[in-house]
Amino acid sequence: MTVVVAHKWAPNPQEATVAPGGTVDLSRAKPAVSEYDPVAIEVGRRLADAWGCELVGVSVGGPEIAAPMARKAALSRGLDRLVVVADERLSGAGATPTAVALAQAVGEVEDVRVVLAGDSSVDEGAHLVPSVLAGLLGWPSLAEVADVTADGGALVVERAQGSGSQVVRVDGPAVLAVAADAAVPRVAGMKDILAAGKKPVVELPLAGELPAQPEVVGRAPVPLAERGRRRIDTTDPDAAARELVAALRADGVL
Amino acid sequence: MTTTWIIVDEPGVAGLLDTARNLGRPTAAVVVGPHELAASTATAGVDRCLWLGETGDAPVEAFATAVAAVVADGAPGVVLAAARPSARALVGAVAATLRAPAMVGAVGVETDGDTVLVEREVLGGIARRTERCDGPVCLVVDGGGVPEPGAAVPVEEVTAEALAVRVVENRPSSAPQVDLAGARRVVAVGRGLKAKEDLALVDRLAEAMGAAVACSRPVAEGSGFLPKDRYVGVSGRTLTPDVYLALGISGQVQHTVGIRGAGTIVAVNTDADAPFMKECDYAVVGDLYTFVPALAAALQS
Numbered sequence: 001m002t003v004v005v006a007h008k009w010a011p012n013p014q015e016a017t018v019a020p021g022g023t024v025d026l027s028r029a030k031p032a033v034s035e036y037d038p039v040a041i042e043v044g045r046r047l048a049d050a051w052g053c054e055l056v057g058v059s060v061g062g063p064e065i066a067a068p069m070a071r072k073a074a075l076s077r078g079l080d081r082l083v084v085v086a087d088e089r090l091s092g093a094g095a096t097p098t099a100v101a102l103a104q105a106v107g108e109v110e111d112v113r114v115v116l117a118g119d120s121s122v123d124e125g126a127h128l129v130p131s132v133l134a135g136l137l138g139w140p141s142l143a144e145v146a147d148v149t150a151d152g153g154a155l156v157v158e159r160a161q162g163s164g165s166q167v168v169r170v171d172g173p174a175v176l177a178v179a180a181d182a183a184v185p186r187v188a189g190m191k192d193i194l195a196a197g198k199k200p201v202v203e204l205p206l207a208g209e210l211p212a213q214p215e216v217v218g219r220a221p222v223p224l225a226e227r228g229r230r231r232i233d234t235t236d237p238d239a240a241a242r243e244l245v246a247a248l249r250a251d252g253v254l
Numbered sequence: 255m256t257t258t259w260i261i262v263d264e265p266g267v268a269g270l271l272d273t274a275r276n277l278g279r280p281t282a283a284v285v286v287g288p289h290e291l292a293a294s295t296a297t298a299g300v301d302r303c304l305w306l307g308e309t310g311d312a313p314v315e316a317f318a319t320a321v322a323a324v325v326a327d328g329a330p331g332v333v334l335a336a337a338r339p340s341a342r343a344l345v346g347a348v349a350a351t352l353r354a355p356a357m358v359g360a361v362g363v364e365t366d367g368d369t370v371l372v373e374r375e376v377l378g379g380i381a382r383r384t385e386r387c388d389g390p391v392c393l394v395v396d397g398g399g400v401p402e403p404g405a406a407v408p409v410e411e412v413t414a415e416a417l418a419v420r421v422v423e424n425r426p427s428s429a430p431q432v433d434l435a436g437a438r439r440v441v442a443v444g445r446g447l448k449a450k451e452d453l454a455l456v457d458r459l460a461e462a463m464g465a466a467v468a469c470s471r472p473v474a475e476g477s478g479f480l481p482k483d484r485y486v487g488v489s490g491r492t493l494t495p496d497v498y499l500a501l502g503i504s505g506q507v508q509h510t511v512g513i514r515g516a517g518t519i520v521a522v523n524t525d526a527d528a529p530f531m532k533e534c535d536y537a538v539v540g541d542l543y544t545f546v547p548a549l550a551a552a553l554q555s
Contacts, residue, residue, distance in 0.1 A: 013377040014506065022381045095356045096349050125378050125488050126358040128394065131346020135322060140315050140417040141346065143339035163481035164427035168313055171418035181475045211353035214372070218384030222375060227519060227535050234540025241545065241552035244520065244536060253497040253518045
């Protein structure tokens with residue numbers, strides 16, 4: 001029995017600059033283990049400890065994900081070992097080719113009970129890779145997962161549903177996208193980072209053809225509505241409030 | 255000619271139908287849910303309405319492979335699903351089966367023969383890109399409201415096998431349900447709100463204003479002051495109220511992308527250089543703790 005966590009090594013677009021023509025420059029955005037993926041690794045660590053099994057990380061992407069820094073960043077957060085598929089064709093790949101490569105990596109791991117993923121990636125933020133991966137594996141996928149436990153051969157999953165939650169039972173393996181607040185990820189210390197350097201990493205060549213990717217035929221900046229930006233000073237909060245109410249009434253929105 | 259497919263698992267699919275209609279292709283719906291959902295979808299202006307039967311105690315996600323098989327068999331061109339977790343589970347399986355691109359953030363879609371041109375916002379809405387796909391493409395777009403009923407097509411029931419997933423227990427929230435999508439006025443809070451108890455201040459203002467209360471993502475997920483279905487922005491809600499009042503929200507693009515269609519935007523922040531101050535109609539520089547009570551009072555006078 002094995003717990004797998006899929007994670008992404010990605011730049012944070014918060015650091016990106018966008019040229020007037022709409023070209024995005026991510027060169028100043030340092031890549032890292034994607035924002036919510038440490039939560040998935042933490043949930044996976046607890047699950048693997050509770051089940052007494054191995055926690056395997058899988059990651060796919062461009063050549064940079066196989067670099068020692070990228071490997072250690074993931075391994076130091078509690079993985080036992082790592083499987084990576086690093087290939088130029090996966091640089092900036094969309095959800096479907098990414099999921100195809102992940103399915104290949106998951107297929108190399110024996111006796112997988114569950115594949116965990118983060119809520120969404122920091123760069124694409126599409127929330128789609130887990131469900132495409134599940135589709136490729138023929139397994140169910142569930143998102144916004146708050147908790148996972150085992151009951152015999154089944155997974156008992158608590159996930160958000162509307163503003164409440166729902167408990168779901170899965171017989172057999174599943175792909176679960178954990179909620180961003182499902183666990184508080186550990187902060188890797190120097191000892192963890194040193195130990196990470198000694199953990200096993202398997203690098204797989206990308207097998208087979210990737211699905212066709214769309215061709216980019218145009219780029220543009222996001223057109224922003226011209227907004228008034230009228231400054232209201234609050235030295236006198238009551239006067240400021242009256243000024244705003246009068247303005248909103250004049251605009252006809254109150 | 256290809257068919258435009260819409261995936262229906264909840265009544266809010268008017269946004270999908272709008273996109274589908276603009277493509278000028280035959281439109282088919284595949285419905286996962288109770289018969290009444292299929293019956294209402296059949297009146298929503300689709301050419302065909304396929305229903306996978308009653309779901310029993312299986313959640314929507316259990317029908318992912320069944321939906322994929324139905325769509326794959328139906329000459330798919332553009333496949334549309336709403337930006338909700340359950341609908342994403344379904345469309346993901348469709349993309350896997352078709353080995354087709356799956357994308358979010360579409361603002362415009364055109365077809366030319368089998369070619370689909372998608373203009374979409376990328377990287378959390380910081381830029382736009384037009385992409386050409388030669389073959390089917392799966393798009394996740396804002397579901398929108400409930401479509402207006404019109405003439406009905408027959409509901410065709412398809413036998414479907416569910417994956418081995420069952421709902422064991424529902425735990426509804428004690429928090430009141432709020433219709434954010436339909437709200438004409440919205441007050442939203444961000445990290446400028448220091449404690450959960452301080453929501454009382456915001457609630458009083460919202461009441462005086464006749465507004466619904468929303469929030470930024472950290473308020474729902476970091477501090478948990480409000481339920482998760484109330485946060486606005488990337489991966490959260492997209493709202494188009496007449497007026498949006500942002501309290502203590504810095505205005506990072508990940509948030510503002512969700513309210514770009516709002517009528518009037520008011521930003522209240524202690525930081526005069528917060529990004530929101532450049533993307534608003536009224537920039538109120540000051541402390542929400544003094545301004546909010548003053549505003550509530552001014553609205554009542």
